[in-house]
Amino acid sequence: MIISPLLFWILVFVASLYVLIRAADRFTDAAEHIGLAFGIPDFIVGVTIVAIGTSLPEIVSSLFAVLENSSQIVIGNVVGSNVTNIFLIVGIAAIFGKKLRIGYELIHIDLPLLMGSALFLAITIVDGTFSIFEAILALAGFLVYMLHAVSERKRRIDFQIKKELKATGALRKIGARTLLTLVLSGFFIFLGGKYTIEAVINISESLGIGTEVLAASAIALGTSLPELVVTITAARKGKPEIAVGNVLGSNVFNTLMVMGIPALIGPLVIPYNIVLFALPVMLIATLLFFFMTQDKEITQWEGWLLILFYIYFIGRLFNIT
Numbered sequence: 001m002i003i004s005p006l007l008f009w010i011l012v013f014v015a016s017l018y019v020l021i022r023a024a025d026r027f028t029d030a031a032e033h034i035g036l037a038f039g040i041p042d043f044i045v046g047v048t049i050v051a052i053g054t055s056l057p058e059i060v061s062s063l064f065a066v067l068e069n070s071s072q073i074v075i076g077n078v079v080g081s082n083v084t085n086i087f088l089i090v091g092i093a094a095i096f097g098k099k100l101r102i103g104y105e106l107i108h109i110d111l112p113l114l115m116g117s118a119l120f121l122a123i124t125i126v127d128g129t130f131s132i133f134e135a136i137l138a139l140a141g142f143l144v145y146m147l148h149a150v151s152e153r154k155r156r157i158d159f160q161i162k163k164e165l166k167a168t169g170a171l172r173k174i175g176a177r178t179l180l181t182l183v184l185s186g187f188f189i190f191l192g193g194k195y196t197i198e199a200v201i202n203i204s205e206s207l208g209i210g211t212e213v214l215a216a217s218a219i220a221l222g223t224s225l226p227e228l229v230v231t232i233t234a235a236r237k238g239k240p241e242i243a244v245g246n247v248l249g250s251n252v253f254n255t256l257m258v259m260g261i262p263a264l265i266g267p268l269v270i271p272y273n274i275v276l277f278a279l280p281v282m283l284i285a286t287l288l289f290f291f292m293t294q295d296k297e298i299t300q301w302e303g304w305l306l307i308l309f310y311i312y313f314i315g316r317l318f319n320i321t
Contacts, residue, residue: 006206013199017222020057020192027185028053030178055253057223060193062262065215068197071268073219075125076212078254079278080220082118085247085254086285087310089224093231093244094303100244101297111290113145114248117255118286122279125270135263142256196222212271213317216278224250244293251286281313 003011031053052059058077065073094100120141124134200219204211231246262268288306292298314320 006203009199009202009206012195013203013218016192016195016199017057017219018192019188020060020196021222021225023185023188023192024053024056024060026181027056027189030182030185033178034182052253052257055250055258056189057193058254058258059261060189061196061219061223062258063265064193064197065211066262066265066268068201070197070201070211071262071266072210072212072271072274073197073200073215074259074262074268075130075270075274076215076278077219077223078121078258079274079282080216081224081254081258082251082282083216083278083285083313084220084224084310085251086289087306087313088221089228089231090244090247090289090298091303091306091310092228094298094306095300096232096236099297099299110245110248111293113148114252115286115290117141117145117252118283121255121259122283125279126275128270128272128275130259130263130268130270132263132267135260138256138260138263142253142260145252145256209318210271210273212274216274217314217317244298247289277316278313281309285309 058081062074062077065071065077090100120138124130124138196219200211200214203209204214259268288309292302
């Protein structure tokens with residue numbers, strides 16, 4: 001049986017994306033274990049290792065996109081992931097959780113930082129490029145966000161857990177298996193990212209669809225699967241703060257780091273259709289998230305509304321609507 005080139009690359013895309021996501025998950029678990037074993041407080045591990053780990057697929061695929069001279073994939077990936085996180089992931093979490101109740105204040109710092117990162121992206125890409133200078137500013141912005149996240153969590157440290165980690169000699173619990181997992185998962189992250197981008201380039205050429213469109217839809221959905229799993233699990237367990245915080249942190253990370261790191265290699269090309277349609281949709285999604293969380297809850301009906309927005313977004317990307 002002879003497989004057509006299009007079907008072959010679709011299979012490569014699915015397989016490589018799966019490998020990328022699974023390897024990133026294993027990498028994050030191993031890195032988290034090592035971090036805790038060294039006595040690093042759990043809040044530091046959460047805002048660094050876990051936050052970066054769940055966004056590894058976006059970073060790696062974006063880096064390979066620049067190396068393959070398809071830098072337009074980066075902005076499609078970032079904007080598409082942010083739209084997917086809010087419309088699809090928060091929507092599904094609200095539906096599964098019936099109602100997401102948020103116990104802590106987001107309005108003072110977290111939501112303004114989210115809005116600020118989205119607006120920063122908008123003003124920097126409106127001219128059709130994202131320069132190295134803008135990348136440095138983006139990375140500096142993420143540093144500010146990290147410092148805020150760390151300072152907030154310092155108030156919530158469980159000192160008893162920290163003492164227990166040291167008392168049990170957690171450093172000795174780092175075995176060869178953990179280190180081997182870290183190395184092997186890093187290798188498979190490399191392979192998964194490389195062939196994901198190669199597959200997207202070949203599929204887009206076969207179908208005559210822009211690579212940025214596939215990035216904003218297929219790659220964005222695939223690389224958002226870790227956030228989707230974490231968010232749904234948190235919502236079903238009655239932990240809406242984790243569900244909402246995961247999406248908020250992931251979007252800030254995507255906007256500042258996933259755009260900033262690849263742009264250090266060279267300026268990113270921003271397709272006109274991203275600026276014209278996908279970017280405004282991302283800003284609308286961010287605004288909706290901002291207003292929906294003002295009363296510290298997101299209802300099931302608001303979740304269905306977000307899902308409808310996502311369906312429209314995907315339909316418009318492929319000119320179905």
